[in-house]
Amino acid sequence: MNGQRGSIEEESIADLARRLVAADTGGWTPDGARALAAELGWAWGGTPESPVLITGRAAGNARLRPVGRFEKSYVDGESYVEVAVPVATAAREAAAQAAAYRTVRTEVTPALGTPSIMGSHGDLGPYYDGGPFWGAPFLRWRGREDTLELRAGTEGPGLVLQPTRPAENWFWRQGIGEEYAISGFFGGNRDPANSGLGFPGGWAARSWETVTRTLDGFLGALPAETTALGIRIGMPVHGRTDRGAPLLFHVACGDRLTIGCFAPDDVDPASLGWGTVAQHPDTASVYGDGGPVWRVDAGGPGEPKSRALAEMLVATARAVGVNDPSDLIVGREAEDVDGYHVTYYGLGLPTG
Known part of the structure; x- marks a missing residue:
C-alpha cells in the first residue's frame, strides 16, 4: 500500500x-x-x-x-x-x-x-x-x-x-x-x-568546568546513542604530564558504558570513586584479565550518573598531574567507528 x-x-x-x-x-x-x-x-x-x-x-x-x-x-x-x-x-x-x-x-x-x-x-x-x-x-x-x-x-x-x-x-x-x-x-x-563533504573546525575547552560539563553531556547519552545507532565506541584518553602522555582512561560503549582507569601507583583511584572487577563484574567481558585494574560499569541507556562520572574523570586527571584541559587527549583510535571517521566535537578536547 x-x-x-x-x-x-x-x-x-x-x-x-x-x-x-x-x-x-x-x-x-x-x-x-x-x-x-x-x-x-x-x-x-x-x-x-x-x-x-x-x-x-x-x-x-x-x-x-x-x-x-x-x-x-x-x-x-x-x-x-x-x-x-x-x-x-x-x-x-x-x-x-x-x-x-x-x-x-x-x-x-x-x-x-x-x-x-x-x-x-x-x-x-x-x-x-x-x-x-x-x-x-x-x-x-x-x-x-x-x-x-x-x-x-x-x-x-x-x-x-x-x-x-x-x-x-x-x-x-x-x-x-x-x-x-x-x-x-x-x-x-x-x-x-x-564527495565534497566537509568537517567544520572544532573548539577547545578552556577550563576544567567546561570539560566536566562536556563529559557529563557526552557520557550521559552515550549508551543510549550507541545502542540506537548499532555502533561501539572505544576511546582511549591520554593525560599529558611531566611523565609524558600515557594512557589514562579507556571509554568503551556499546549497549553499556564502561570506563577503565590506568592511574600511576602514586594515585589512589579508590579514593576518587573507581572500583575493581569485584565491584563491577560486568566489566570482565569488556576488559578481561589484562585490562585496567580500576574501572566502573556505568550502565546502559539512561543509567549513567554522568555528572558524577565527569567529576571523577576530571578529579583523576588533575590528581595524576594533568594541568590543563588541552593536556587531556583523545586517542586517534577513537575516530574509527565501524567504518566511519568520527570527530567528537562536543568534548572540546584535542585528538592525538
Missing part, C-alpha cells in the same frame, strides 16, 4: 523511506512543497507558519519547516528546510526510545543501504533546535540535492527529508572556535555520496 489517507494497511517504514529518497522536492519552493505533498498522497494542513502534511500514519502527521530567522542565513532560494515524518512512538525513557530508534534503523538500512553519515546532534540540533532528553542520534543517506535523515524525536524516531546544502551550510558555519559551538559527534564513511 502507498500510505495515502484511507489506506487499510499502513505503508511500511522502509517503503516510506524509499519514496522519500525518490521524491521530487522541486527546490523546496512553495509550489515544490505542495507538489511533494501531492506526490506522497498527503493533504496540506496547518498554518503558513507551521504547515502540516496529513499522512494518516499512526505515529502522526508530517511537518514542514519554513525558513525563518534561524534558517534564512543558510538557504539559497529554498522556502523550507525539511519535512519531518514521525514513524514510531515509544515510552519516554531512554531505553525505550533507543530501542524504537534501533528497530526503525534495522528496517530502513536494508532498504536504503548503509548510511553515509552518522552521529549525534548533542544538545544543539539543526538550526539551533534542542535535542531529545535521552540523546540525539542521527543517520543520513546523503544525496547531492536532498538528504534523508533518521532522527531521534521527542516522542520517537522520524524520517526527515531536507535539502542537503542548507543543513551542511549550517553545520559548517558553527566551526567558529567558541566554547560549546558544536556539540555531539559526527562521522562520515567512504561512500561516494560523501
Whole structure:
C-alpha cells in the first residue's frame, strides 16, 4: 500500500523511506512543497507558519519547516528546510526510545543501504533546535540535492527529508572556535555520496568546568546513542604530564558504558570513586584479565550518573598531574567507528 489517507494497511517504514529518497522536492519552493505533498498522497494542513502534511500514519502527521530567522542565513532560494515524518512512538525513557530508534534503523538500512553519515546532534540540533532528553542520534543517506535523515524525536524516531546544502551550510558555519559551538559527534564513511563533504573546525575547552560539563553531556547519552545507532565506541584518553602522555582512561560503549582507569601507583583511584572487577563484574567481558585494574560499569541507556562520572574523570586527571584541559587527549583510535571517521566535537578536547 502507498500510505495515502484511507489506506487499510499502513505503508511500511522502509517503503516510506524509499519514496522519500525518490521524491521530487522541486527546490523546496512553495509550489515544490505542495507538489511533494501531492506526490506522497498527503493533504496540506496547518498554518503558513507551521504547515502540516496529513499522512494518516499512526505515529502522526508530517511537518514542514519554513525558513525563518534561524534558517534564512543558510538557504539559497529554498522556502523550507525539511519535512519531518514521525514513524514510531515509544515510552519516554531512554531505553525505550533507543530501542524504537534501533528497530526503525534495522528496517530502513536494508532498504536504503548503509548510511553515509552518522552521529549525534548533542544538545544543539539543526538550526539551533534542542535535542531529545535521552540523546540525539542521527543517520543520513546523503544525496547531492536532498538528504534523508533518521532522527531521534521527542516522542520517537522520524524520517526527515531536507535539502542537503542548507543543513551542511549550517553545520559548517558553527566551526567558529567558541566554547560549546558544536556539540555531539559526527562521522562520515567512504561512500561516494560523501564527495565534497566537509568537517567544520572544532573548539577547545578552556577550563576544567567546561570539560566536566562536556563529559557529563557526552557520557550521559552515550549508551543510549550507541545502542540506537548499532555502533561501539572505544576511546582511549591520554593525560599529558611531566611523565609524558600515557594512557589514562579507556571509554568503551556499546549497549553499556564502561570506563577503565590506568592511574600511576602514586594515585589512589579508590579514593576518587573507581572500583575493581569485584565491584563491577560486568566489566570482565569488556576488559578481561589484562585490562585496567580500576574501572566502573556505568550502565546502559539512561543509567549513567554522568555528572558524577565527569567529576571523577576530571578529579583523576588533575590528581595524576594533568594541568590543563588541552593536556587531556583523545586517542586517534577513537575516530574509527565501524567504518566511519568520527570527530567528537562536543568534548572540546584535542585528538592525538
